[in-house]
Amino acid sequence: MIHTRGLRKRYSGRVALDGLDLDVAAGTVHGLLGPNGAGKTTAVRILTTLLRPDGGTAEVAGHDVRSRPDAVRAAIGLVGQHAAVDEVLTGRQNLVMFGRLHHLGAARARARADELLDRFDLTGAGATPLAAYSGGMRRRLDLAAGMIRAPKVLFLDEPTTGLDPRGRTEVWAAVRSLVADGTTVLLTTQYLEEADQLAGRISVVDAGRVVADGSPDELKSALGGDRLDVVAADPAGVPAVRAVLAAHGEPEVDADERRVSVRVADRVAALTRAAADLDAAGVAVHDIALRRPTLDEVFLDLTAKEHA
Amino acid sequence: MIWALADGWTMTRRNLTHWTRRPGQVIVGLLFPVLLVLMFGFLLGGGMAVPGGGDYREYLLPGMFALTMVFGIETTFAAVAQDADRGVTDRFRSIPMARSAVVAGRNAADMLNATAGLLVMLLCGLAVGWRWHEGLASAALAVALLLWLRFAMLWVGIWLGLVSRNPELLTAVQILVWPVGFLSSAVTFPATMPAWLGAVAEWNPLSATANAARELFGNPAAGGDGWAAQHPVLLAVLWPAVLVAVFLPLAVARWQALDR
Numbered sequence: 001m002i003h004t005r006g007l008r009k010r011y012s013g014r015v016a017l018d019g020l021d022l023d024v025a026a027g028t029v030h031g032l033l034g035p036n037g038a039g040k041t042t043a044v045r046i047l048t049t050l051l052r053p054d055g056g057t058a059e060v061a062g063h064d065v066r067s068r069p070d071a072v073r074a075a076i077g078l079v080g081q082h083a084a085v086d087e088v089l090t091g092r093q094n095l096v097m098f099g100r101l102h103h104l105g106a107a108r109a110r111a112r113a114d115e116l117l118d119r120f121d122l123t124g125a126g127a128t129p130l131a132a133y134s135g136g137m138r139r140r141l142d143l144a145a146g147m148i149r150a151p152k153v154l155f156l157d158e159p160t161t162g163l164d165p166r167g168r169t170e171v172w173a174a175v176r177s178l179v180a181d182g183t184t185v186l187l188t189t190q191y192l193e194e195a196d197q198l199a200g201r202i203s204v205v206d207a208g209r210v211v212a213d214g215s216p217d218e219l220k221s222a223l224g225g226d227r228l229d230v231v232a233a234d235p236a237g238v239p240a241v242r243a244v245l246a247a248h249g250e251p252e253v254d255a256d257e258r259r260v261s262v263r264v265a266d267r268v269a270a271l272t273r274a275a276a277d278l279d280a281a282g283v284a285v286h287d288i289a290l291r292r293p294t295l296d297e298v299f300l301d302l303t304a305k306e307h308a
Numbered sequence: 309m310i311w312a313l314a315d316g317w318t319m320t321r322r323n324l325t326h327w328t329r330r331p332g333q334v335i336v337g338l339l340f341p342v343l344l345v346l347m348f349g350f351l352l353g354g355g356m357a358v359p360g361g362g363d364y365r366e367y368l369l370p371g372m373f374a375l376t377m378v379f380g381i382e383t384t385f386a387a388v389a390q391d392a393d394r395g396v397t398d399r400f401r402s403i404p405m406a407r408s409a410v411v412a413g414r415n416a417a418d419m420l421n422a423t424a425g426l427l428v429m430l431l432c433g434l435a436v437g438w439r440w441h442e443g444l445a446s447a448a449l450a451v452a453l454l455l456w457l458r459f460a461m462l463w464v465g466i467w468l469g470l471v472s473r474n475p476e477l478l479t480a481v482q483i484l485v486w487p488v489g490f491l492s493s494a495v496t497f498p499a500t501m502p503a504w505l506g507a508v509a510e511w512n513p514l515s516a517t518a519n520a521a522r523e524l525f526g527n528p529a530a531g532g533d534g535w536a537a538q539h540p541v542l543l544a545v546l547w548p549a550v551l552v553a554v555f556l557p558l559a560v561a562r563w564q565a566l567d568r
Contacts, residue, residue: 048402052567073404084399088326100318101405103311129329145399 006056018208031199040188077146092126116144136167233284312406319413362528370521371494388469441526450524460548463555513547520544
């Protein structure tokens with residue numbers, strides 16, 4: 001549904017995209033994950049025809065963004081970082097206006113506005129001007145405005161940035177309901193949790209390029225398997241735990257949490273051996289467990305490699 | 309082409325709906341120039357002697373009409389800068405609507421606003437004793453020239469709004485309008501200024517339109533024997549034409565450059 005090859009863009013001497021390759025399959029939610037300034041928003045602006053690339057190709061819903069921008073615009077919805085709705089109009093007036101601009105007839109635009117208000121749980125707020133909306137309501141109206149024509153591809157550029165936890169949950173629920181309808185979604189975010197929650201596949205972007213690609217599980221596995229976490233019973237025991245776990249690899253120590261982690265390949269065997277060794281060394285242990293790496297660890301690992 | 313008209317109309321209606329939702333702002337906008345007429349006409353006006361003779365309020369009103377048209381730049385600037393700042397412009401640009409509609413809607417709404425504003429000012433003028441003396445046709449031409457100046461201001465406002473993309477700069481625009489307003493024949497007389505300042509004031513586009521309106525309404529003239537003072541109607545046609553010729557392409561280029 002979305003394909004880019006070698007996408008390049010510079011702004012006033014700074015490289016924003018440095019050969020971005022991206023493939024998003026139809027009907028999936030694809031997360032673009034990366035730190036601020038990684039080029040996520042630039043990629044979305046190019047794919048939504050708002051910005052011209054300097055080089056490379058980009059195709060959305062089968063249309064080239066440069067040669068067929070109108071066909072692309074007819075197939076997409078965009079929800080940007082800032083709620084792009086009219087502050088003065090009411091929620092309903094906004095949706096009717098965008099419906100008319102999508103060339104729905106007057107009656108159809110009104111009917112569609114009511115459907116969308118209902119769907120995004122805003123029916124009660126339809127007659128309220130946007131200025132009186134909460135952040136979560138505004139973003140949901142923004143989503144509704146991006147859905148007027150049931151787009152094939154929906155771009156969500158950091159849809160929950162600046163929202164409180166409740167607003168974030170509201171927006172996530174709205175996105176999930178869209179995905180259930182088969183809309184393809186490209187989601188950019190700097191929140192790992194958000195990508196983990198919503199996206200089936202993730203491309204980690206750093207310095208304008210994709211540095212890793214896969215499902216959240218694949219990305220976590222790619223980071224050298226599971227972690228063995230041992231929490232010492234008291235702070236004084238941390239060095240002893242560290243010494244024992246050093247037999248398995250390079251331990252990472254979180255002194256505040258009294259936690260020592262090490263990557264292990266041979267899961268259960270490593271767990272049993274570590275438990276026996278700790279026992280033999282007489283170290284008091286509060287907790288010992290195997291776990292998958294978090295996306296945070298994947299992310300920090302990948303972006304750290306890039307900058308090294 | 310049909311869609312360009314339909315989309316332009318949708319955008320016009322959006323802008324008009326803004327007024328119905330914020331009537332206070334519209335009323336203040338319409339009445340502010342009336343307040344200026346009262347201040348200049350009745351508080352300062354007692355000390356004003358029109359160089360060529362005649363009643364100061366008769367002299368003042370056409371100047372205030374023209375100044376009201378120049379004030380319109382603030383409305384245009386604020387609306388364009390706010391849209392660009394809030395990302396609404398991005399949404400419009402990502403919709404398969406006619407590219408011209410945003411500007412066409414701004415145009416239609418602002419010109420309607422300007423016409424309403426001018427109507428209020430004409431009524432205000434009649435109420436304080438201003439009259440036209442040269443017949444309806446001539447008065448209608450004066451009104452047309454005033455709106456022509458507003459049309460030129462529209463393009464300056466759109467360009468400034470797109471360049472700045474910062475609605476907070478409205479205050480700066482509001483402040484800068486004043487020196488332009490006073491360095492003209494709108495409320496004062498270039499003939500009484502130091503010679504070089506007077507020359508600048510005479511060539512101010514605002515003076516050209518104000519003086520042309522005075523001539524066509526049959527109100528007292530600003531005087532002065534420079535070419536600009538002698539040919540106000542011609543200049544009131546040419547000046548806005550020059551401004552449109554410069555700022556319309558600049559605004560369009562700026563709009564197109566949004567994708568760079």
